[in-house]
Amino acid sequence: xxxKRNKSKKTLINQANISLENIKSQLNHTSDLKERxxxxxxxTYIILYINSLVDQEKLESKIIKPLTKMENNxxxxxxxxxxxxxxxxxxxxxxxxxxxxxxLIKKDRNSxxxxxxxxxxxxxxxxxxxxxxxxLGAKVGFVESLDKNIFLLRAVTKSTDxxxxxxxxxxxxxxxxxxxxxxxxxxxxxxxxxxxRIKSITLDSIRSEGDIQDCIEDHTLTPFPQLxxxxxxxxxxxxxxxxRVALITDGxxxxxxxxxxxxxxxxxxxxxxxxxWLGSFFRFIRLFSYIIAxxxxxxxxxxxxxxxxxxxxxxxxxxxxxxxxxxxxxxxxLMIMQLSFELLREASIRLPPSVATTFGIVGGLVVGTAMxxxxxxxxxxxxxxxxxxxxxxxxxxxxxxxxxxxxxxPLMLIAAIFGFFGIVIGxxxxxxxxxxxxxxxxxxxxxIVPLNIKDFKxxxxxxxxxxxxxxxxxxxHFKQEKQSRKWKLDDSEGPY
Amino acid sequence: xxxxKTKLVLLFFILPLLAxxxxxxxxxxxxxVYLSGFDLNENGDYQITSIIRDMNIxxxxxxxxxxxxxxxxxxxxxxxxxxxxxxxxxxGNYDPAKGRALILGIDVAKxxxxxxxxxxxxxxxxxxxxxxxxxxxxxxxxITHLSENEVEKGGYLxxxxxxxxxxxxxxxxxxxxIRTYLFDEGKDFMLPYLSKDEDNKVKINGVALFHDQSFxxxxxxxxxxxxxxxxxxxxxxxxxxxxxxxKEANVSVSYNVKSVSRKLKLEKxxxxxxxxxLELDVEIVDYPPDHLNKQSRISFLERxxxxxxxxxxxxxxxxxxxxxxxxxxxxxxxxxxxPSIWEEIKGxxxxxxxxxxxxxxxxxRSSGITL
Numbered sequence: 025x026x027x028k029r030n031k032s033k034k035t036l037i038n039q040a041n042i043s044l045e046n047i048k049s050q051l052n053h054t055s056d057l058k059e060r061x062x063x064x065x066x067x068t069y070i071i072l073y074i075n076s077l078v079d080q081e082k083l084e085s086k087i088i089k090p091l092t093k094m095e096n097n098x099x100x101x102x103x104x105x106x107x108x109x110x111x112x113x114x115x116x117x118x119x120x121x122x123x124x125x126x127x128l129i130k131k132d133r134n135s136x137x138x139x140x141x142x143x144x145x146x147x148x149x150x151x152x153x154x155x156x157x158x159x160l161g162a163k164v165g166f167v168e169s170l171d172k173n174i175f176l177l178r179a180v181t182k183s184t185d186x187x188x189x190x191x192x193x194x195x196x197x198x199x200x201x202x203x204x205x206x207x208x209x210x211x212x213x214x215x216x217x218x219x220x221r222i223k224s225i226t227l228d229s230i231r232s233e234g235d236i237q238d239c240i241e242d243h244t245l246t247p248f249p250q251l252x253x254x255x256x257x258x259x260x261x262x263x264x265x266x267x268r269v270a271l272i273t274d275g276x277x278x279x280x281x282x283x284x285x286x287x288x289x290x291x292x293x294x295x296x297x298x299x300x301w302l303g304s305f306f307r308f309i310r311l312f313s314y315i316i317a318x319x320x321x322x323x324x325x326x327x328x329x330x331x332x333x334x335x336x337x338x339x340x341x342x343x344x345x346x347x348x349x350x351x352x353x354x355x356x357x358l359m360i361m362q363l364s365f366e367l368l369r370e371a372s373i374r375l376p377p378s379v380a381t382t383f384g385i386v387g388g389l390v391v392g393t394a395m396x397x398x399x400x401x402x403x404x405x406x407x408x409x410x411x412x413x414x415x416x417x418x419x420x421x422x423x424x425x426x427x428x429x430x431x432x433x434p435l436m437l438i439a440a441i442f443g444f445f446g447i448v449i450g451x452x453x454x455x456x457x458x459x460x461x462x463x464x465x466x467x468x469x470x471x472i473v474p475l476n477i478k479d480f481k482x483x484x485x486x487x488x489x490x491x492x493x494x495x496x497x498x499x500x501h502f503k504q505e506k507q508s509r510k511w512k513l514d515d516s517e518g519p520y
Numbered sequence: 521x522x523x524x525k526t527k528l529v530l531l532f533f534i535l536p537l538l539a540x541x542x543x544x545x546x547x548x549x550x551x552x553v554y555l556s557g558f559d560l561n562e563n564g565d566y567q568i569t570s571i572i573r574d575m576n577i578x579x580x581x582x583x584x585x586x587x588x589x590x591x592x593x594x595x596x597x598x599x600x601x602x603x604x605x606x607x608x609x610x611x612g613n614y615d616p617a618k619g620r621a622l623i624l625g626i627d628v629a630k631x632x633x634x635x636x637x638x639x640x641x642x643x644x645x646x647x648x649x650x651x652x653x654x655x656x657x658x659x660x661x662x663i664t665h666l667s668e669n670e671v672e673k674g675g676y677l678x679x680x681x682x683x684x685x686x687x688x689x690x691x692x693x694x695x696x697x698i699r700t701y702l703f704d705e706g707k708d709f710m711l712p713y714l715s716k717d718e719d720n721k722v723k724i725n726g727v728a729l730f731h732d733q734s735f736x737x738x739x740x741x742x743x744x745x746x747x748x749x750x751x752x753x754x755x756x757x758x759x760x761x762x763x764x765x766x767k768e769a770n771v772s773v774s775y776n777v778k779s780v781s782r783k784l785k786l787e788k789x790x791x792x793x794x795x796x797x798l799e800l801d802v803e804i805v806d807y808p809p810d811h812l813n814k815q816s817r818i819s820f821l822e823r824x825x826x827x828x829x830x831x832x833x834x835x836x837x838x839x840x841x842x843x844x845x846x847x848x849x850x851x852x853x854x855x856x857x858x859p860s861i862w863e864e865i866k867g868x869x870x871x872x873x874x875x876x877x878x879x880x881x882x883x884x885r886s887s888g889i890t891l
Contacts, residue, residue, distance in 0.1 A: 328547040333617045333645045337675060340552055340618060341575040342585070347548040354546070442536070443543075 042129060042137040044072065046114050051121070061131070064092045073126035079144035083126060087140055091128075099128065099138055111137035119198070147172060153255045155422065161293035162258045170200055170274035176257040177204060177272075177279075181264055185209065191222050199230040200274040209267040214283060214464050218269055233273040233280055240282075242462050247430040249423035250463040252284035258293050283463035285470055287483035289424040290314070295486050304485040310418055311484065317415035317428045318454075321362065322439035322447050324408040325354045330443030342403075349399035355440035359433075361401050361409040364391065366429070369413070551612040554589070555666065555677060557623035557659025558636045561595060566628075566636070568602040569593045569660045570619070571667045572610065589667040593660065599639035617645040620678040622652045622695070623714065625659040629728065629735035634702055640695065648696040651681045654728040654735055656715040662722055677722075681712055684724050688749050688759035688777075689742040691727065691847075702733050705866070706851025710748075713739045729845040732868075736843035744836050747829070751798055751848060751878065753780050760805070763828045773821060774806035778885060786854060788861045792874045794850055798833070803886040812887035825882040833878035844871040 044059075051057050056075040061068060069091060073083065086104040094102045107125075111117040117127050117137055124143025130136055150172070153165030162180075166173045178186055185206040192198050201222065205215060221240040230236065233253070241250045254260055255277050260270050263281045271280040281288075290310045295303035327335055328347060335343065350357055368387040372380050392410070395401050401409075412432070419425035431454060438446035461468035471479035481487040490508035556570040572590045592614075594605030607614040628636055640646055655662050666676065684690045690712045693701075701709040710727040717723055727745045729736045740748065746759050759777040764770075783797040804812060804821070811817045840847065851870055854862040865873040 329544050332545070332547040332550065332552075333647065335547075337554070337618055337620060340547070341573055341587075344547055344550070344552065345575040350548065441542075 042111055042114060042117055042127075044070065044129065047072065047117055047121070047127070050114065050118050057121075060088075062088060062091055064094050065096075068131040070129045070131050071126055072121065072129070073142065074121050074124070077122070077124040077144060078126060078142045079124075082142045082144075087126065087128070087142060099136075103140060107139075107141035109139045111139050122198075145169065150176065156254065156256050156259070156292070156420065158256075158292060158294045158297075160297040161256065164257055165255045166257060166260075166272075166277045166279055168275050168277055170202055170272055173257075173272045173277075173279065174202060174204065177260055177264070177270065180257055180261040181206070186264075189219070193222070193225050193236070194227055194229045197229040201230075201236065202272045204264065204270040204272060206264050206267070209265065210269055211267060214269060214466070217464050218271070218282065222271075230273070233271070233276045233278055236271065236273060237280060242464065246457065246461060247427040248286070248458065248461060248468070249289070249421070249427070250282075250284055250461065250468060252281040252288050252421070253278045253423065254281060255279070256293060262293065262296070263288075283466040285463060285466065285468055285483075286458060287471070289419070289421040292420045296489070300486055300488045304487075307484065307486060310420065313415035313418040314424075314428065317412050317419075317425075318431060319435060319447060319451065320408055320412050320415070321358050321432055322435040322450070324404065325358060325436055325439045326443045326447055328354045328404065329440065346396070346402040346404065350402050350405075351399070353440070354405070355436060357401050357405050358409065358436060361395070361405055362412075362432070362436075364395075365409055365413050545613065545615075549612045550615045551610050553614070553616045553619045554675075555621055555623070555663060556616055556619050557625065557655075557663045558599070558628045559625035559658045559660050560627040560631070565595045565597050566599055566602050567593060567595050567660065568599065568606060569663045570606065570614075570616065571663060572614075591664060591667050599636055603639070615645075616640075617643065618647060620647060620650050620675050621681065622650055623659040623662055623677075624652065624654050624711075624735075626654065626656055626735070627658070629654045629711075630737065632733045633730075633735075634733050637695070637698075637702075641699070646695065648694060650695045651678060651712070652693060652695060652698060653677070653681065653712040653714045653724075656713065656725070662714060662716070665716065665720070665722060677714075680722075680724060684712065684742075686757045688746050688754075688756040689727075690724065690745060691749060691752075691754070692756070701730075704849075704852060706846065706853070706855045706862075706870075707849035708732070708846045710740065710745065710845070710847055711735075729840070729843050729847065731844045731846075736845055738839065738843045738845075740836070740839070744832070744839075747832060747836055748840075748847060750777060750780050750800065751782065751796065751833070753782050755780050762806075763825060765824055765828075771809060772806070773804060773825070775802040775804050775825070775884075776888075777802050784853065786850070786858050786861065788858075788864070792854075792861055792865060794874055794876045796876065796878045798829075798878065798880045800829075800880065800882050801885045802882055804884060804888045806888075812884075818884045822882050822884055825884075826880055829880035829882065830878065833880055837876040837878055841871060841874075841876070844869055846871045846874075848876075850874055850876070 048057065051074075054074070058073055058075045060071045062071065063069075071083075071087065071091075090103050096102075100108060109120075111120060111127060117139065120139040121127060124141070125139040126142050128138040128140055147167055147169040150164055150167055152163045164176060166176060174188060183206055185208050187205055187207050189203040191201045191203065193201055203215075203218060203222065218240065222236075225236065225239045227235055227239065237251050237253075238244065243250065252263070254263075260279050260281060264270055268281050268283065271282065273280075290307055292306075295307060298306075328343065332340060332343075347354075352360070368384075368391075371387070372383055375383055392406055396403055396406055416425045416428050419428070435447065435450045438450045440446075442449070458469045459467075459473040467474060470476060471483055482492060551572045553570045554573040556568060559567040559569065561567045570592050572592060574588045574590065576586045576588070590610075592606050592610055594602045594607075594609065596602030596605050603614060603616065622640070624633060624636065681690070685692050691710050693709060693711060698709060698711075701707055708730050710729050712724050713726045713728040714722060715725045717725075724742070726739045726741045728739045743761060746761060749755060750759060755777060760774060761777065762772055762774040764772045777800050779801045781799045783799075785793075785795040785797075787793045787795070802825070807821075809817075812821075851862070851866075854865075862870075
């Protein structure tokens, strides 16, 4: 059966700008650019393609074979290719070749050029996400193909509102980027802003989605991420349904979600799968651990170098006993420990999983205890650093947990100089900074600043989904029937 | 403009660093005091005795903890001077802030105790929940004894005092609460009275009565002080009392006071008459003859107990009057509700003008057998 054609049959009005020689020279006569002549039905056709980008099988069976058996020279109808378009200029022709199309030209008239889709795909199968693991969530992660990612997203977001807009970025090498949103859910102003910002990207080449992120985020000098990166289609889809916008980059298994607020980074798909109070509890744990990871090292320094009178008496003696062997100030002590943990963390990313386990034991346990016994750090310091890194691993988002690392060190320094007073000032600065941040014009620290208690229901806690019928402020077109538990009112029979 | 802004920001960053008042106190350099006591020596100088505790977590034997107590003493004509003397003799900074109990030697207690406490109050880091006790001897002796014998338990003295407080045997007094009593003209206080018994054990032997800011020399037994605490309506978690009903048959009854209500009437005649009616709801906890299901037995107990307690209360208030120790705070009561009477009698020894007439009424509410 013939596949659906994207382009309508239209007569080729613009004539003959395609020149084979020109295209070849544009591609620098690269060795994998192949040319083939085929005689069919009294016509001579030339097929031009880049060997490495084209699926040979497809080319054989879908293009060359039908071409030789063609009876009435109607290329648009006789060929089996999934996508056929006309090449209007040398530029579109070369771009098509680079995307894995092959160029078909009738030799004699030297005018009509057709681009036929024959691209090879080496993309891997969909597999479970590696970084963002969940307990009960879908076991599907984005892959490196743009088309496949949009498919994955559409599969869990069936709606006529689902809209895709394609952009090609980069001037010397090009990268395809798709903007995905739900038409009646997303804020038109934000879409306008995103489009405007994407269009203004004039980078020479796009290395990864990080380049795009750098170009479109509101504030570049902050440690807080303003765009949510995810490799989970279910998370991306849930965010689309909340009225956010997704930005998919070709060749990257990570999708950018925007605008993101501070609280977005503490949500996981598991929150919505488990029952609501459990989800709320986990969210509390994450928020709590964020605060712990941020200020615990600073608190420890302030405790042992300024305010040890607030430590309970029994603890004072045991802390003192292990501290008395440490030759460094508490700040230096914790810095040594934190830096060695950072080293461990960096090193374990590069290691193969089988070695990483051994490495974790040797690095974490052996070095940790040996450091205490050698009197480089105290027991208290070791406990604090271990707790801090465990707390930072609780964060579902890597970028958010890195912000702790960036902010933790200045807080430790200020605590070492000014004690509790310094911590208060430092935390105050962080809070003020958070309140001033925006993500695509949307206040970053909402619903806390500006305070909107109604929106707490799906940010700090998660209330049951049937109770979420009032729209949150950041998605103006959210609609939900008022009561999903009407059966309870109708159910007059009661338990039997 | 921009340049000026950066300069200003720089200035604000540098300013706090220039102040030079870095008040860092490293925990590892401090010698934390665990218990300290104050005495007056023969020359009239103050003597501080402190226990500095060191804990050693042994690394070779897997975190085994060994505790060593170091006894330090210092003399000086003021408390501060004495503590500076100690500071010179210990490695690190002598820090009395974490001490949870202060012991006043009898000589110090008999003088103005504020002379000792002033230096303590001036230190902002001192634990205001520390307990204060008076000893019948010198504080030095008690502390020396404690440092030798009660090494393992953290805060031994503190726990000792705390359990007496729970049993309503002593008034709950901390460094914070004592200050109001010290400067209150219409109210006195009592402190736990510590002594060594025949077995060489340190124990709380009642309470020391104070008048104004000094120890009167007189003390109450734990039972008396419980009764007094009931009159103050400051019963703690439990208040157990035992009375002997029949000397020959050796019948005693123990009861726990569940609730207290006090009615106080002040009247000015030739003296100020304070009629106090104390109603106690009690629960019998130990009464071998039993038969508490009979109303007659209960009325008998109520009558007997009321009689005994009223007698005891009479004796108690006589004792207080002798020492002019207004622990009940009758003066404060008059300042608040009868200022005209107070105007007439106020002065150093206003308690002489007050005649207390206590009546105790006991209601047995429970036989003590609960499921």
